[in-house]
Amino acid sequence: MKMETQNLQVVRLHENPHYLKACCELINDEWPRSETARMMSLQASCNHLPTSLILIDDMKRLLGHCKLTAIPSIPESCFIETVVISKSMRGKRLGSYLMRQVEEYCKNILKLKMLHLSTKGQENFYAKLGYENCAPVSIYGVRSFNSVPTISDKIPNQVPVINNIVEGAPPPPPPPMPKPETMVNNTLKSTKTFMFKYL
Numbered sequence: 001m002k003m004e005t006q007n008l009q010v011v012r013l014h015e016n017p018h019y020l021k022a023c024c025e026l027i028n029d030e031w032p033r034s035e036t037a038r039m040m041s042l043q044a045s046c047n048h049l050p051t052s053l054i055l056i057d058d059m060k061r062l063l064g065h066c067k068l069t070a071i072p073s074i075p076e077s078c079f080i081e082t083v084v085i086s087k088s089m090r091g092k093r094l095g096s097y098l099m100r101q102v103e104e105y106c107k108n109i110l111k112l113k114m115l116h117l118s119t120k121g122q123e124n125f126y127a128k129l130g131y132e133n134c135a136p137v138s139i140y141g142v143r144s145f146n147s148v149p150t151i152s153d154k155i156p157n158q159v160p161v162i163n164n165i166v167e168g169a170p171p172p173p174p175p176p177m178p179k180p181e182t183m184v185n186n187t188l189k190s191t192k193t194f195m196f197k198y199l
């Protein structure tokens with residue numbers, strides 16, 4: 001059964017902080033994690049990125065959540081994460097509605113040109129919304145495997161180092177990415193399916 005979409009609203013979580021606890025429970029019901037860690041992640045929501053968007057109905061019930069995260073190497077896109085509809089409300093097109101609203105938000109408010117995401121198991125859901133498979137992308141600031149070498153690749157060992165910082169050199173590389181995404185031979189490897197869509 002399809003929900004009447006005129007009764008639904010997608011709003012920013014940080015402008016509706018009374019949903020924080022319920023949102024934490026909604027997400028942890030699907031992907032259990034410490035409440036503290038989850039709350040910290042949700043409390044980071046802001047008008048730039050990251051942003052948590054929530055789906056609520058006319059009874060002010062929380063029905064869904066989606067987080068948008070920056071992709072440092074692709075500024076014209078963002079990464080869609082933690083898409084979830086409350087268990088009892090699935091299969092009513094709410095997930096599709098949430099995604100469409102999120103796409104409008106990214107296009108019209110954030111002025112983005114495309115969206116990326118990764119999934120393991122929900123490929124068909126996203127494919128129906130127009131997402132296509134693509135190469136893995138990292139949200140951790142690691143440059144892509146086919147990018148040209150940078151000056152930091154060529155710093156000889158003998159260059160004087162002051163407080164572990166090479167004078168005149170670019171800033172040190174970011175910390176290694178957590179699994180499941182890992183770099184092998186300078187290529188981002190992942191067990192997930194990466195997908196993207198032009199807005």
Ligand SMILES: CC(C)(COP(=O)(O)OP(=O)(O)OC[C@H]1O[C@@H](n2cnc3c(N)ncnc32)[C@H](O)[C@@H]1OP(=O)(O)O)[C@@H](O)C(=O)NCCC(=O)NCCS
Nearest residue numbers: 083084085090091092093094095096118119121122124125
């Ligand atoms: C994935 C999820 C957000 C979809 O929300 P939903 O409201 O149940 O989905 P919809 O009702 O909008 O479904 C839209 C279409 O996708 C299909 N679909 C939904 N989930 C699917 C799945 N897991 N596999 C295949 N197709 C799926 C539906 O059958 C429907 O197809 P139709 O248009 O031909 O009828 C929801 O099931 C959910 O919260 N799942 C658990 C969390 C999760 O896995 N999130 C994704 C992380 S990448």
